[in-house]
Amino acid sequence: MVALVVIVALATALWGELGDDRNAGPAPTTETVSPRDRRAADTAEALAEPRRRADLAPCPRPGAGPGPEPLRGLTLECAGDGSHVDVAAALAGRPTVLNLWAYWCGPCIDELPAMAEFQRRVGPGVTVVTVHQDENEEAALLMLSDLGVRLPTLQDGRRTIAAALRVPNVMPATVVLRADGSVAEILPRSFTTAEEIADAVRPTIGVA
Numbered sequence: 001m002v003a004l005v006v007i008v009a010l011a012t013a014l015w016g017e018l019g020d021d022r023n024a025g026p027a028p029t030t031e032t033v034s035p036r037d038r039r040a041a042d043t044a045e046a047l048a049e050p051r052r053r054a055d056l057a058p059c060p061r062p063g064a065g066p067g068p069e070p071l072r073g074l075t076l077e078c079a080g081d082g083s084h085v086d087v088a089a090a091l092a093g094r095p096t097v098l099n100l101w102a103y104w105c106g107p108c109i110d111e112l113p114a115m116a117e118f119q120r121r122v123g124p125g126v127t128v129v130t131v132h133q134d135e136n137e138e139a140a141l142l143m144l145s146d147l148g149v150r151l152p153t154l155q156d157g158r159r160t161i162a163a164a165l166r167v168p169n170v171m172p173a174t175v176v177l178r179a180d181g182s183v184a185e186i187l188p189r190s191f192t193t194a195e196e197i198a199d200a201v202r203p204t205i206g207v208a
Helices: 002-024 044-054 106-125 137-147 160-165 194-205
Strands: 075-078 084-086 096-101 127-132 153-155 173-177 183-187
Touching (some): 044 137, 096 160, 106 127, 106 137, 127 137, 173 194
Parallel strands (some): 096 127, 127 153
Antiparallel strands (some): 075 084, 075 153
16 A cells, blocks of 8 residues: 555656646757867867968858848858857848858869959949858868958858758859848859859849
8 A cells, every 4th residue: 555655656746747847848949050060170279370361251240131041040150260150140131142162172262262353343232151061170261261262251061051052962052142031043053253153143133
């Protein structure tokens, strides 16, 4: 009889705890950059000198509106300074060209200076952001330094932007976003000149 009473008491307590868990709802989450976006060796200390040498432009600050829907909730690291970037918010309210590349991709390396020249020519009417799609962030910074390309860069070792926007699995690839966050064009091809980029981008977003 005593054993039965103990069992009943334990069952009641367990049921109460389960009930509390059911009523509590999901635990809050904190947006963080996944360590898989870069190598373990790429610590803030290890990247300090490559970042200084690269001297990249700051990543865009949050714009007006919620930003591209497929990218909402995605947080990545700004390669230039290690800060965390809410990607959708950073791309909101402005026509944007995302250039997806990796440090080991030959056509990507040929294209990056053309992207920088396109940004210089088009001015603030369009924001060009490069997205490095490999875990070796140090190699990306050194490559950008060697090329003299100082475009703002997101470190995306897991290729989450490409997955979210359904970009074909090729590099380089360019995604053109309108100011309202909609995708104007996905261009899975390489460019060699700023003129080629302008001819492909301007008609889709109406920037002269």
